[in-house]
Amino acid sequence: MLPPQTARASTPVRAADTCYLRWSDLRAAPESPRLRTVRGPGGTGRVEPADRSGGSSRTPPPAPTPCRRRQTSTTARDRSAAPCGVAFAGQVPGNRPPVIPIPGRGRRAAGAPFWLLPGLFAVCSVCLGVGLSFLEQRVGIPVKDFLPSAPAGARSLLSSIISAMISFTALVFSITVVALQLASSQYSPRVLRAFLEDRGIQTSLGTFIATFLFATVVLVTLPDRPDQRLPELSLAVSILLLLLSTAVFIYYLHHITTIMRVSHLIGAIGRQTRHSIARHHHWPEADPGTPEHLGAPIRTICTRAPGVVMDVDLAALAVMAERHHCAFTVLPLPGDFLPAGAGLLTVHRLPGKPPREVRASAVRRTFAIGAERTSGRDIGFGFRQLADIATRALSPSSNDVTTAVNAVRESHDLLRRLAEQPVPPFFVAVRHGVSRVYAPRQGFEDFVSVAVDEVLQTGREHPRITRLLAAVLRDLAAIAAPQHRPMLESRLERLGIDGVVRGVGRQHGEG
Numbered sequence: 001m002l003p004p005q006t007a008r009a010s011t012p013v014r015a016a017d018t019c020y021l022r023w024s025d026l027r028a029a030p031e032s033p034r035l036r037t038v039r040g041p042g043g044t045g046r047v048e049p050a051d052r053s054g055g056s057s058r059t060p061p062p063a064p065t066p067c068r069r070r071q072t073s074t075t076a077r078d079r080s081a082a083p084c085g086v087a088f089a090g091q092v093p094g095n096r097p098p099v100i101p102i103p104g105r106g107r108r109a110a111g112a113p114f115w116l117l118p119g120l121f122a123v124c125s126v127c128l129g130v131g132l133s134f135l136e137q138r139v140g141i142p143v144k145d146f147l148p149s150a151p152a153g154a155r156s157l158l159s160s161i162i163s164a165m166i167s168f169t170a171l172v173f174s175i176t177v178v179a180l181q182l183a184s185s186q187y188s189p190r191v192l193r194a195f196l197e198d199r200g201i202q203t204s205l206g207t208f209i210a211t212f213l214f215a216t217v218v219l220v221t222l223p224d225r226p227d228q229r230l231p232e233l234s235l236a237v238s239i240l241l242l243l244l245s246t247a248v249f250i251y252y253l254h255h256i257t258t259i260m261r262v263s264h265l266i267g268a269i270g271r272q273t274r275h276s277i278a279r280h281h282h283w284p285e286a287d288p289g290t291p292e293h294l295g296a297p298i299r300t301i302c303t304r305a306p307g308v309v310m311d312v313d314l315a316a317l318a319v320m321a322e323r324h325h326c327a328f329t330v331l332p333l334p335g336d337f338l339p340a341g342a343g344l345l346t347v348h349r350l351p352g353k354p355p356r357e358v359r360a361s362a363v364r365r366t367f368a369i370g371a372e373r374t375s376g377r378d379i380g381f382g383f384r385q386l387a388d389i390a391t392r393a394l395s396p397s398s399n400d401v402t403t404a405v406n407a408v409r410e411s412h413d414l415l416r417r418l419a420e421q422p423v424p425p426f427f428v429a430v431r432h433g434v435s436r437v438y439a440p441r442q443g444f445e446d447f448v449s450v451a452v453d454e455v456l457q458t459g460r461e462h463p464r465i466t467r468l469l470a471a472v473l474r475d476l477a478a479i480a481a482p483q484h485r486p487m488l489e490s491r492l493e494r495l496g497i498d499g500v501v502r503g504v505g506r507q508h509g510e511g
Contacts, residue, residue, distance in 0.1 A: 114196045121206030122213055129217030129234065136231040137221070151222055154230055158219040161242050165212035168249055172205055175252075179260055186398070187265060188388035190381075193374070194268055198259060204252040211241040262403050266389065270410040272375045273382025277417055280377045291329045291426065291438040297346035298326075301360045306340045307369035309333070311377050314437055316366045317345075318429035321436040326355035328363075330439040334378035338369065350434070379418075380442050383450045386411045391458045394465065401462050404455065408465070411451035412472045418444050419480040445487050448476075452491065470495055 176195070183191055195201065218234040258264055309332045321328050327348040332338055344367055349355055373381045386407045393403035423444060429437035452469055459465030470492065477488040 114202065117199070117202040118206035118209055121203075121210040125210035125214040126217055128237075129214045129221075132234045132237065133218060133221040133231050136233055137223075137229065151224070151226055151228075151230065154222055154235055155219065157235065158215045158222070158238060161215040161238055162212055162219070164242070165208050165215065165245065168245060169205065169208040169212065172201075172208060172249075172252060175256055176201055176205075179256055182260065183265070186392070187262060188385060188392060190373070190385050190388060191265060191269070193372070194265065195259070198255075200252070200255040200259075204248050204255075207241075207245055207248045211238075211245045214238060214241055262389070263406060266386065266403075266406050266410050269382055269385050270414065273379060273414055274417065276375050276377070276379050276382065277414070281379060281418065281423075291327070291348070294327055294329065294348035294350075294438075297329070298349050298355065299347040299358070300343045301345055301347070301358070301363045302341050302343050303338050303364065303367070303369065304340060305369070306338060307371060308373050309336050309338060309367060309378075310370050310374045311368040312439060313366040313368075314427065314429045314439055317363070318431045318436040320358070320362060320366075322431040322434070324356040324358050325353040326350060326358065327435065328437045330437065333440050333442055334376075335373045335380055335384075335442075378442075380447060380450065382414065383411060383447050386414075387450050387454050390455045394455070394459045394462065401459075401464055404459060404462075405464060405468055408451070408455060408468050408472065412475070415444075415447060415451060415472070415476055416479065418447060419476045419484055422481040422483045444484055448487070448491070456495070466495070 180192055180195055183195060215238045218231060218238055221231060221234070223230065259268075311334065312330055314330075317328050317330075327350055329346045329348065331343045331345055338344075344363060347355065347358055373384070375381055390404040390407035390411075392398060393400040393407070423441060425441055425443065427439045427441055428435050429439070452472065455465065456469050459469075473488050473492045473495065477485055477492065480488055
């Protein structure tokens with residue numbers, strides 16, 4: 001449980017805000033029964049110790065530290081500022097902050113749709129074409145003889161640009177569809193999101209569409225009579241966009257052939273999962289406990305529509321539980337599929353005030369539920385993609401052992417980052433020293449089951465795979481926390497190839 005003075009200082013401004021105060025401010029008077037918050041001009045504030053009589057301490061307080069809205073990051077634990085708000089239950093020794101920030105709205109985990117960037121390019125090109133044509137013909141920008149041409153030549157030029165851009169766009173769309181089909185059939189259907197979220201593909205498509213629409217707008221605004229003034233600046237911009245589209249097309253051909261390589265895809269999945277581990281998989285210094293002491297739930301709030309749990313806004317749930325004088329237990333894990341009517345969370349009564357009625361619609365808004373799993377808080381999704389690539393490569397139709405070896409090596413690096421620390425089964429969100437939200441975590445054994453057991457079941461007949469998996473388990477058992485070692489050793493025993501591990505040094509040069 002957090003110390004009283006720390007708990008009182010751990011009040012966020014709002015659910016989506018994070019208030020940062022120096023850790024030295026909180027440690028200024030460890031024997032004081034309470035801390036008081038002093039508000040300054042401009043919304044700034046500081047925390048200073050208060051004496052037992054209720055007055056402020058005679059020691060000059062530190063300089064005020066502004067409370068500012070800030071997006072949490074992976075380095076928040078190492079800063080000298082202690083974020084106030086949702087915390088792990090349990091005291092944190094040393095100079096580390098006693099709380100760990102929780103990222104905000106979970107609905108951002110789904111990412112931007114594929115059409116957003118090309119649509120933005122299209123809107124900007126139309127506005128640019130209309131604006132330039134209006135300025136040249138109505139305002140009279142002094143660009144006469146900048147690009148001398150007759151109306152017939154201008155129409156022929158713009159028609160050629162439009163035809164070329166239609167061909168470019170159709171070709172890019174066809175290549176993208178073929179790439180998606182190959183990735184789905186050869187690797188895994190779950191890696192399609194990596195292609196759809198690729199900014200290089202979106203930018204290329206958007207550039208071609210923008211050039212096509214800009215030339216179309218300029219073609220419409222061309223004058224009919226030869227004595228009228230031509231939009232020469234717009235024609236010059238159309239030529240520049242054509243040259244830019246040619247360069248982008250060359251880049252696109254290089255980019256699409258690069259990202260379709262399985263080694264690049266495996267590396268991209270690994271980088272994305274490492275980012276998720278650093279951002280969402282924090283380790284508390286003390287076991288935050290379990291919700292068993294809360295007793296039987298007084299209410300269960302269910303989902304209305306089926307879908308996959310992509311993220312949960314634990315910070316907003318903690319604030320909601322405090323306002324309604326209760327505690328929540330989140331039921332699904334990130335990545336779990338929920339049928340319609342399945343439980344999202346349970347409401348528990350706390351000693352003291354009777355709980356207030358919790359609106360189910362407000363609770364449902366804190367859950368991001370979609371059609372498929374996404375990276376982010378769902379760390380197991382990265383292991384699932386790598387395992388799918390490995391098992392697909394080991395199937396009789398592919399028989400690509402080297403690709404499976406590369407996928408297992410990437411999973412090995414991810415497992416090493418998770419094996420060294422004991423991870424409690426629940427993530428506990430604390431408000432004012434009271435545990436308000438209990439959310440289940442994805443366990444280390446679940447990751448090992450996906451990354452090792454499923455690949456071993458498919459690749460048991462391949463000596464390279466069995467030697468590599470034995471080496472992975474041996475290495476993890478050597479560095480793992482004590483609570484993980486029995487599970488890893490039992491898997492080594494079931495593997496039954498301890499003698500092969502002597503050849504582990506040779507397997508790193510394979511593939």
